[in-house]
Amino acid sequence: MINRTHNNQIKSWVEVDKKSDFPIQNLPYGIFSTATQSKRVGVAIGDQVLDLEAVAKLGHFDSIINDHSVFSQDTLNNFITLGKQIHSAIRECIFDLLSENNPLIQAENVLFDYSTVTMHLPIKIGDYTDFYSSEEHATNVGVMFRGKDNALLPNWKQMPVGYHGRSSSIVVSGTDIYRPKGQKMPPDAETPIYGASSRMDIELEMGFVVGKSTALGETVKVDAAEDYIFGLLLFNDWSARDIQKWEYVPLGPFLGKNFGSTVSPWIVTLEALAPFRVESPVQKPTPLPYLQSTGKHTFDINLEVGLTPKDGNKTIISRSNYKYLYWNMCQQLAHQTVNGCNINVGDVCASGTISGPTKNSFGSLLELSWNGKTPIVLEDGQERSFLEDYDSISLKGYCDNGSLRIGFGEANGMLLPSK
Amino acid sequence: MINRTHNNQIKSWVEVDKKSDFPIQNLPYGIFSTATQSKRVGVAIGDQVLDLEAVAKLGHFDSIINDHSVFSQDTLNNFITLGKQIHSAIRECIFDLLSENNPLIQAENVLFDYSTVTMHLPIKIGDYTDFYSSEEHATNVGVMFRGKDNALLPNWKQMPVGYHGRSSSIVVSGTDIYRPKGQKMPPDAETPIYGASSRMDIELEMGFVVGKSTALGETVKVDAAEDYIFGLLLFNDWSARDIQKWEYVPLGPFLGKNFGSTVSPWIVTLEALAPFRVESPVQKPTPLPYLQSTGKHTFDINLEVGLTPKDGNKTIISRSNYKYLYWNMCQQLAHQTVNGCNINVGDVCASGTISGPTKNSFGSLLELSWNGKTPIVLEDGQERSFLEDYDSISLKGYCDNGSLRIGFGEANGMLLPSK
Numbered sequence: 001m002i003n004r005t006h007n008n009q010i011k012s013w014v015e016v017d018k019k020s021d022f023p024i025q026n027l028p029y030g031i032f033s034t035a036t037q038s039k040r041v042g043v044a045i046g047d048q049v050l051d052l053e054a055v056a057k058l059g060h061f062d063s064i065i066n067d068h069s070v071f072s073q074d075t076l077n078n079f080i081t082l083g084k085q086i087h088s089a090i091r092e093c094i095f096d097l098l099s100e101n102n103p104l105i106q107a108e109n110v111l112f113d114y115s116t117v118t119m120h121l122p123i124k125i126g127d128y129t130d131f132y133s134s135e136e137h138a139t140n141v142g143v144m145f146r147g148k149d150n151a152l153l154p155n156w157k158q159m160p161v162g163y164h165g166r167s168s169s170i171v172v173s174g175t176d177i178y179r180p181k182g183q184k185m186p187p188d189a190e191t192p193i194y195g196a197s198s199r200m201d202i203e204l205e206m207g208f209v210v211g212k213s214t215a216l217g218e219t220v221k222v223d224a225a226e227d228y229i230f231g232l233l234l235f236n237d238w239s240a241r242d243i244q245k246w247e248y249v250p251l252g253p254f255l256g257k258n259f260g261s262t263v264s265p266w267i268v269t270l271e272a273l274a275p276f277r278v279e280s281p282v283q284k285p286t287p288l289p290y291l292q293s294t295g296k297h298t299f300d301i302n303l304e305v306g307l308t309p310k311d312g313n314k315t316i317i318s319r320s321n322y323k324y325l326y327w328n329m330c331q332q333l334a335h336q337t338v339n340g341c342n343i344n345v346g347d348v349c350a351s352g353t354i355s356g357p358t359k360n361s362f363g364s365l366l367e368l369s370w371n372g373k374t375p376i377v378l379e380d381g382q383e384r385s386f387l388e389d390y391d392s393i394s395l396k397g398y399c400d401n402g403s404l405r406i407g408f409g410e411a412n413g414m415l416l417p418s419k
Numbered sequence: 420m421i422n423r424t425h426n427n428q429i430k431s432w433v434e435v436d437k438k439s440d441f442p443i444q445n446l447p448y449g450i451f452s453t454a455t456q457s458k459r460v461g462v463a464i465g466d467q468v469l470d471l472e473a474v475a476k477l478g479h480f481d482s483i484i485n486d487h488s489v490f491s492q493d494t495l496n497n498f499i500t501l502g503k504q505i506h507s508a509i510r511e512c513i514f515d516l517l518s519e520n521n522p523l524i525q526a527e528n529v530l531f532d533y534s535t536v537t538m539h540l541p542i543k544i545g546d547y548t549d550f551y552s553s554e555e556h557a558t559n560v561g562v563m564f565r566g567k568d569n570a571l572l573p574n575w576k577q578m579p580v581g582y583h584g585r586s587s588s589i590v591v592s593g594t595d596i597y598r599p600k601g602q603k604m605p606p607d608a609e610t611p612i613y614g615a616s617s618r619m620d621i622e623l624e625m626g627f628v629v630g631k632s633t634a635l636g637e638t639v640k641v642d643a644a645e646d647y648i649f650g651l652l653l654f655n656d657w658s659a660r661d662i663q664k665w666e667y668v669p670l671g672p673f674l675g676k677n678f679g680s681t682v683s684p685w686i687v688t689l690e691a692l693a694p695f696r697v698e699s700p701v702q703k704p705t706p707l708p709y710l711q712s713t714g715k716h717t718f719d720i721n722l723e724v725g726l727t728p729k730d731g732n733k734t735i736i737s738r739s740n741y742k743y744l745y746w747n748m749c750q751q752l753a754h755q756t757v758n759g760c761n762i763n764v765g766d767v768c769a770s771g772t773i774s775g776p777t778k779n780s781f782g783s784l785l786e787l788s789w790n791g792k793t794p795i796v797l798e799d800g801q802e803r804s805f806l807e808d809y810d811s812i813s814l815k816g817y818c819d820n821g822s823l824r825i826g827f828g829e830a831n832g833m834l835l836p837s838k
Contacts, residue, residue, distance in 0.1 A: 126545075126587055127585055127586050127587050129673075132670060153669060154604075155611075155665055155666060155668070159611075159666065161666065161669075161673075162670065162673055163583070163670035163671050163673055164583040164584055164673065165583055167545060167546055168545055168546050168635075168760070168761050168762065168763055169760055175635075178759050180757075181758060182757050182758045183578055183757075185573075191577070192574075192577050193707075194707045194708070216588055216594075216678075216679060217678075218838075219838075246574055247574060247578065248669070248670075248671075249574070249669075250572060250667070250671070251580055251581065251672065252667075252669070252672070253670065254548075255758045255760065258583070259758040259759045285610070288602065288611065288613045289613070336674075338599075338600060339600060339601045339659070339662065339674045340597050340600075340678045340679075341585060341587070341677045342587050342588055343587065344587055347587070419637075419638075
């Protein structure tokens, strides 16, 4: 639903660059701390962070909620639990407070320069699911490992295939990742070897954050699924392809994935994304009724992956889009709960690698280098099939319709040598 | 290490039946509440629960810890975080307080009849891993689905294969489980159907509870793994075989498992289990060095599965033993962390179905009925290939060397019709 908080004629009294991800129409939530102040809820505006604890203490949310403690927590979970009606009212209030000509908080000490704060993992994640919902990605991987004729497995177009990942190792942007060690089975070897992964990869994904809990045995209908989704974030699912390949049959990926996943510090709400709704790709065959989704339940979000080698410059190695996903977030959540599996506020469901139709839109090095056969070339001439130590990866995401840009910031991480 | 708390000559002033799982040498931890008192830490003794909050308030732990609040929590996590040295001292203190002839707390109001209290999930579980560590189980499943010659997959004897499960749906004994709905692909059908699972199964497992956290990038060596393990509990991994079969390739089990898992309310510490240490089966081929485990790192724990149909009597359908596991808990934890995956206090690593060498020791109906080909017969003559609505399942586990019995109580649950 488009409302006055989407009016792109309104500017903020905070200076916001035209290319900023964070105009007054975005207002994404995160958790930050400063040199002198502990973790609290913040909202991004331009290159500033608005301190919601401070705004609450000034009384500006008093007509919406009595208890300000949700803004003084080290995660967003309690704030998210308040529900969409409260979120919407808080959004309108912040929108008004930040609108040009509104003097109410302009003289107050409620803004911090982004470069001076520390951002933290915004949510306490109970359970994390990783879906596999990009047809292009699943097809690419299938072609590489099973050939063109058997690329997509029989269940893939019938359900959003997914698996449980590791919550403990999900970290916020800026956290370094150590190259994992483990078992690998070299080609033509008879016994596995132990060592550091030599096929380190990334996966360009987005995740949605669960905004409403259910009880065990309860299902979320596909048409009601958005009521249970708070917002979206960027998600880099670091992967060790050699470890993954040797371990994953028959129970799925485990140590090839669970050494680290990187998320953006900001969660962009569905309300902020409303102007960028689009329909998902047409689904053939038609899925079972519990998965049938009509209307615009996905978003036109431009995505890009940057790779910066040690002492080098960034090369954009992929440009993709969230809208390419075959299964949308509502279908993912309906599937996750069809068996009565309970969900909790703060759970994350990631999309799976988001690859587009062209080679430069593939969301992993595995696909970009076609399993190492065609290494990509960086701007300085270096080649990459997989990651080298000290390579930094930066995911970015933003919506842009020419007059409004709503972005996600970045999800960054550097690959360090094995510990 | 055997110490005075294992002396089976010592009796408690609390009456303890000879066949009780909970003599003074056990002292397992759980979380209970009463009609008038909120959740707190308790210890089982005979058919009574010792209220540790109350004992702490009387000052009996004052020489060990200053802060009593760990006993007034709704999970054991903070208590577990205190570490093994404290746990050992608390155990000795409780052992002394409950020893016959010790009058200190006999007149105090610190005991509750087990039948009058409510037991709760004892821990907040961050991440849950399910291993697949019984050779007999993996072989049985392999023979059924791939034939004798390819029963064990190539990686199985090289590593403790495992996958991430769902934490949110782990429930305490006594919680009913709803028969899940979902997608199934009937034999010879061309498209999947939606409906309730008709192949409902259980899995006889045990889980260990992580007792010490690690940082991302850190590994736990196999020889040090026990320092990171607080204790063990019973674990029933309810499974919907038809849903699982259709979904699990290539990313592993998901909705076929995540609708519910049942644990016992009591966690038995490694210290209590010390008299029952045994060596694991000989491993051929020898695993990689990071998985090589010497000494007695598993336990002789008798396990049984009881099935009680609606309005009927219980039939013991399986008798197995924890010691059958090919991969022990130390190897599981070393593998879980070999890539730097971080673990947190309260995480659970389940063993996978524990099947023994004979048919009556198989740990799932899938194996007991050999995929439905040879239904088991209950005491009243009813047959079962898979579970019927209102069937109740009871897992039990106990060590018994003739002079000492250390048990786990039960992990019970009834299967209700689909919601």
